[in-house]
Amino acid sequence: MKQVGGEDATEAFDAAAEGLRARLGKRALVLVGMPGAGKSSVGRRLAKRLSLPFFDADDEIEKAAGMTIPEIFSSRGEAEFRLGEKRVMARLIQGAPNVIATGGGAFMNEDTRAAVKAGGISIWLRADLPTLLRRVKKRNDRPLLAAGDAAERLATLLAAREHVYALADVAVDSRDVLHDMVVEEVIASATRHLATLT
Numbered sequence: 001m002k003q004v005g006g007e008d009a010t011e012a013f014d015a016a017a018e019g020l021r022a023r024l025g026k027r028a029l030v031l032v033g034m035p036g037a038g039k040s041s042v043g044r045r046l047a048k049r050l051s052l053p054f055f056d057a058d059d060e061i062e063k064a065a066g067m068t069i070p071e072i073f074s075s076r077g078e079a080e081f082r083l084g085e086k087r088v089m090a091r092l093i094q095g096a097p098n099v100i101a102t103g104g105g106a107f108m109n110e111d112t113r114a115a116v117k118a119g120g121i122s123i124w125l126r127a128d129l130p131t132l133l134r135r136v137k138k139r140n141d142r143p144l145l146a147a148g149d150a151a152e153r154l155a156t157l158l159a160a161r162e163h164v165y166a167l168a169d170v171a172v173d174s175r176d177v178l179h180d181m182v183v184e185e186v187i188a189s190a191t192r193h194l195a196t197l198t
Contacts, residue, residue: 016184016187016188016191017049017050017051017187019191020050020187020190020191020194021050021051021052021097023191023194023195024050024097024121024190024194025097026096026097026119027096027097027119027120027121028092028093028095028096028097028098028099028100028116028119028120028121029046029050029052029097029098029099029100029120029121029123029186029190030093030100030102030116030120030121030122030123031043031046031099031100031101031102031123031125031186032102032106032107032116032122032123032124032125032165032168033104033124033125033126033127033165033174034104034127034132034154034157034158034161034165035104035132035136035154035157036127036131036132036133036134036135036136036154037104037125037126037127037132037174038125038127038135038174038179038182039101039102039125040056040101041179042101042125042174042179042182042183042186043056043099043100043101044101045179045180045183046099046183046186046187047098047099049183049187050099050187052097052098052099053095053098053099054098054099054100054101055092055095055098055099055100055101056101057085057088057089057092057100057101057102057103057106058101058103060088060091060092061081061084061085061088061103064084064087064088065084069081069103072084082105082109085103085105085106085109085112086106086109086111086112089102089106089109089112089115089116090111090112090115093115093116093118093119093120094119096119096120100120104157104161105161107122107161107164107165107167107168108161108164113164113167121169121170121190121193121194122167122168122169122170123168123169123170123171123172123186123189123190124165124166124168124170124171124172125172125174125182126165126171126172126173126174127173127174127175128175129151129154129155129158131174131175131176132154132158133150133151133154136150136154137150169190169193170186170189170190170193171189172185172186172189173185
């Protein structure tokens with residue numbers, strides 16, 4: 001690690017994480033955004049930096065249901081999936097402090113947004129359509145993108161959801177840089193937001 005002003009940059013790096021962890025108290029850091037925004041990838045690294053538990057809400061839904069998300073959509077429908085998602089999100093927020101990566105549609109639910117507001121800090125990982133499309137093409141397990149043209153479906157979802165994601169406490173651009181750079185921006189932005197609450 002290079003020296004910065006005679007001080008190891010690792011110390012400044014760790015101080016930022018420790019500062020956020022101290023300010024966070026018993027709140028959750030909740031990553032919201034579109035499929036392909038990097039919520040899980042960034043969330044895992046963020047949790048590690050902060051020495052906090054990490055939860056991928058979709059994984060937790062699958063554990064609770066005993067089936068995969070595509071199976072839930074197929075056998076029970078989207079409405080039943082959303083009810084389960086709401087219950088899981090409420091449970092994860094109650095277990096804070098932690099870092100939670102949500103499914104793309106979780107923040108659309110008004111009750112979930114209220115639970116996040118009450119017990120967490122919401123962070124919108126904002127990404128443009130070409131970036132999202134490039135990333136989602138690498139996976140084929142996203143039920144809402146499975147039917148029809150993925151680019152068209154993604155554009156429709158983005159148009160429908162963007163104004164709700166914009167209600168998040170913090171927005172950080174997710175782009176094609178190292179995930180650790182996005183993590184540092186999340187830490188800085190969340191710290192600034194929390195400073196306005198005290």
